Amino acid sequence: MAILEDNLKTMKAAEQLTTFESGNEMAAMAAAQINYHIMGYFPITPSTEVAQYLDQMKARGEHDIKLIPADGEHGSAGICYGAAVTGARVFNATSANGLMYMLEQLPVQSGTRFPMVMNLVTRSISGPLDIRGDHSDLYFALNAGWVILTAKTPQAVYDMNILALKIAEHSKVRLPVIVAYDGFFTSHQKRKVNYFKDRKIVQKFVGECPTDYNFARDPKKPVTIGAHMNGDDLINNHYQQSEAMYAAGEVFKEVSEEYAKLSGRDYPVLDLYGMEDAEVALFLLNSAAETAKDTVDSLGKQGIKAGVISPNIIRPFPSEEIRKALKNVKALLIGERADSYGGHGPNLTHEVKSALQEDPENQTIVLSRVFGLGGKDFYADDAEAFFSAAIEAKEQGYAEKAFDYYGHIPGKKEQMLLPVITPQHGEVYNTGLIKTEKDPETNKLKVKIPPLRVLASKPKRIASGHGACPGCGIFTGLELFFKGIEGDIVVLFQTGCAYVTTTSYPYSSHKQTMIHNLFQNGAATLSGTLEAILELKERGEIEVSDDATFVMVTGDGGMDIGMGSAIGTALRNHKLIMLEYDNEGYMNTGSQLSYSTPKGHMTSTSNVGRTQKGKSFHHKDTAQIMASTNIPYVFTGSEAFPQDLIKKAAKAQWFAQNVGTVYGKILITCPLNWKSEERYGEKILEAAVNSCFFPLYEVEEGITTITYNPEEKNKRVQLPEWLKYMGKTKHLLKDENKMLLSELEEEIEYRWQRIKAKHEHPSL
Numbered sequence: 001m002a003i004l005e006d007n008l009k010t011m012k013a014a015e016q017l018t019t020f021e022s023g024n025e026m027a028a029m030a031a032a033q034i035n036y037h038i039m040g041y042f043p044i045t046p047s048t049e050v051a052q053y054l055d056q057m058k059a060r061g062e063h064d065i066k067l068i069p070a071d072g073e074h075g076s077a078g079i080c081y082g083a084a085v086t087g088a089r090v091f092n093a094t095s096a097n098g099l100m101y102m103l104e105q106l107p108v109q110s111g112t113r114f115p116m117v118m119n120l121v122t123r124s125i126s127g128p129l130d131i132r133g134d135h136s137d138l139y140f141a142l143n144a145g146w147v148i149l150t151a152k153t154p155q156a157v158y159d160m161n162i163l164a165l166k167i168a169e170h171s172k173v174r175l176p177v178i179v180a181y182d183g184f185f186t187s188h189q190k191r192k193v194n195y196f197k198d199r200k201i202v203q204k205f206v207g208e209c210p211t212d213y214n215f216a217r218d219p220k221k222p223v224t225i226g227a228h229m230n231g232d233d234l235i236n237n238h239y240q241q242s243e244a245m246y247a248a249g250e251v252f253k254e255v256s257e258e259y260a261k262l263s264g265r266d267y268p269v270l271d272l273y274g275m276e277d278a279e280v281a282l283f284l285l286n287s288a289a290e291t292a293k294d295t296v297d298s299l300g301k302q303g304i305k306a307g308v309i310s311p312n313i314i315r316p317f318p319s320e321e322i323r324k325a326l327k328n329v330k331a332l333l334i335g336e337r338a339d340s341y342g343g344h345g346p347n348l349t350h351e352v353k354s355a356l357q358e359d360p361e362n363q364t365i366v367l368s369r370v371f372g373l374g375g376k377d378f379y380a381d382d383a384e385a386f387f388s389a390a391i392e393a394k395e396q397g398y399a400e401k402a403f404d405y406y407g408h409i410p411g412k413k414e415q416m417l418l419p420v421i422t423p424q425h426g427e428v429y430n431t432g433l434i435k436t437e438k439d440p441e442t443n444k445l446k447v448k449i450p451p452l453r454v455l456a457s458k459p460k461r462i463a464s465g466h467g468a469c470p471g472c473g474i475f476t477g478l479e480l481f482f483k484g485i486e487g488d489i490v491v492l493f494q495t496g497c498a499y500v501t502t503t504s505y506p507y508s509s510h511k512q513t514m515i516h517n518l519f520q521n522g523a524a525t526l527s528g529t530l531e532a533i534l535e536l537k538e539r540g541e542i543e544v545s546d547d548a549t550f551v552m553v554t555g556d557g558g559m560d561i562g563m564g565s566a567i568g569t570a571l572r573n574h575k576l577i578m579l580e581y582d583n584e585g586y587m588n589t590g591s592q593l594s595y596s597t598p599k600g601h602m603t604s605t606s607n608v609g610r611t612q613k614g615k616s617f618h619h620k621d622t623a624q625i626m627a628s629t630n631i632p633y634v635f636t637g638s639e640a641f642p643q644d645l646i647k648k649a650a651k652a653q654w655f656a657q658n659v660g661t662v663y664g665k666i667l668i669t670c671p672l673n674w675k676s677e678e679r680y681g682e683k684i685l686e687a688a689v690n691s692c693f694f695p696l697y698e699v700e701e702g703i704t705t706i707t708y709n710p711e712e713k714n715k716r717v718q719l720p721e722w723l724k725y726m727g728k729t730k731h732l733l734k735d736e737n738k739m740l741l742s743e744l745e746e747e748i749e750y751r752w753q754r755i756k757a758k759h760e761h762p763s764l
Helices: 002-010 023-034 048-059 073-084 096-101 103-111 136-140 154-169 199-206 231-263 287-301 319-325 347-357 380-396 474-483 519-538 563-572 622-627 642-658 678-690 719-723 727-733 735-760
Strands: 016-021 038-041 066-069 090-094 117-122 147-151 177-182 191-196 270-273 280-283 306-311 313-315 331-336 365-370 403-405 435-438 445-448 489-494 514-517 549-555 577-582 633-638 662-667 696-700 703-708
Touching (some): 016 023, 023 048, 023 090, 023 117, 023 154, 023 191, 023 199, 048 066, 073 090, 073 103, 090 096, 096 103, 096 136, 103 231, 117 136, 147 154, 154 177, 154 191, 154 199, 154 231, 191 199, 231 313, 270 287, 270 319, 280 380, 287 306, 287 380, 331 347, 331 380, 347 365, 445 642, 474 662, 514 519, 519 549, 519 563, 549 642, 563 577, 563 622, 577 622, 622 662, 633 642, 633 678, 642 662, 642 703, 662 678, 678 719, 703 735, 719 735, 727 735
Parallel strands (some): 038 066, 117 177, 147 177, 331 365, 365 403, 489 514, 489 549
Antiparallel strands (some): 147 313, 696 703
């Protein structure tokens, strides 16, 4: 402690620059200045920008962090843990269901005491899906064993990220740390921020990366990490972890004081505003507290003694500081952007009450209100309403309603929502014009379809009025596929552009039954729906027709995070169709690279710059992966070849109704993120097929058949003929990138030759 005090005396404020940036930008700035070793990440709104900014900086050569795109948040957490056990400095950012998906990994990280820093850009937990900010995700992290800092402003995000690493690596702590800040309120809104001009100042402050631990970094010095424990050992482990967590509270104070000397910015355990003589107070996390400060000033002018308490750290929970702050407060209202259903108040309400319980002299009346869910704005008027409730409780001497929701609206029967679109089913989708039958000689399906102009009269499955971008290929591709499906469908959409642009409560563009579930679980969910309906029918509990076709629609990278669910469904061979629209990226979250993004293509997380030239590895061949599960039918399709796609849709329906699981992949355009002109959509798709980047074929009962061969048609084109239409690939056509273009051409040719070999030799 004496050494620390000496350092504080000799340390002086370092030179800083002023900028105007958002919370996400400042999280990335701090990470880049620290120069972490590893970031395992997966895009999810509103935290996605952190990885995007870091990738842009990487392309410009501004840091050396190895950015590893995972297959999902669970994978990203595994990457981070695997890096942390080596003693590397590790960083991540996530939100909402991303945190939920990695949740089982978080106690592993903390229970084995490996530091790292993760930014939690708070967002509403699904379902229903809502991408705006509340604290329902943060509350799931409270019992994960991670130190949790809370940041109200972009300035605090920058500073807390620097504090977080120093706390995490402290010898008394050695725990992972979350920096939580409000999605969209803090993550995207720009504010004036000061940051250190020289990154060496930041690196000197956080210090050298610790090496005095049993790290798995040298095979010549073997260690065992994560050995399972019996009850006696486990309670000792958790006791030590608990002690470290409480020590983190004291370390936070020390590190904050040291940082204040360096930066001129102080972060006490509690941010107290107007609390010197307050008789009524609000307890609020993060950005809402900033809003309430204006109301405190307004009430003060009216002679009302009001204040705001906002913690900068909630794990460990600052019980002692809260007791002191509330010593003379008559009524406290705790506002929380989450609920603990059935608990008569959310988590922090009970923790504040527990803290006060230990002070027998405290007579503070405590009210609790759930507010701001799903990003509902919190204004000065709302803070005034909170204070009014606290004032009323103070004057009455009790809280008339201790717990309640704030801002909910009672429904009115006369305003009941009515359907805008008339649901359609049955005969309107049965044209009888599509004929599918087995060829007795070849034992393969034969499909006859009428001219496209005849099928054009078939009603659409998705109504007009969706919110997709101009030129989006999803709906033309899906509707063309559905032209080949007769009768009713039950469709499940995983999260993605096709889902969010067609269902925004209270509206829906779907004329037939549509179910939504998250990226990673669509196929499994639909298999449950299908089998339940069949079982209910078998037991005579429902009556349904036999012609319904079950279709799971995925895209926007859903066959990355959802690959495990898809393979499991395929291996079980449920009678359904998995249809992937491939737009070569995570377009739903802003055009980040997915595993279907081709090598060298530019995305918001595979930027082009001095040190990198787009995506660094080749795209995943999902159709071949699914074919390896031995499902009865796999196909690829494109709207540029409509007859081919419709015939394959008809085959897909036959196999799904009679044999088992089908997988189909259709390439669709995304003009916005491909940086292409809308008018070139069909040309781009046609060139993708004719360049053999996206070959059209099917795998029917294990036999591969090329359904369109551009070489036989004398329409084979070179790869640049496809790439030239898209802004995301223009750099590949420059002389300095000839080698990268050559690598992509070689891979495409290799895959094409394999498909040709399978076509020519059915036994392969």
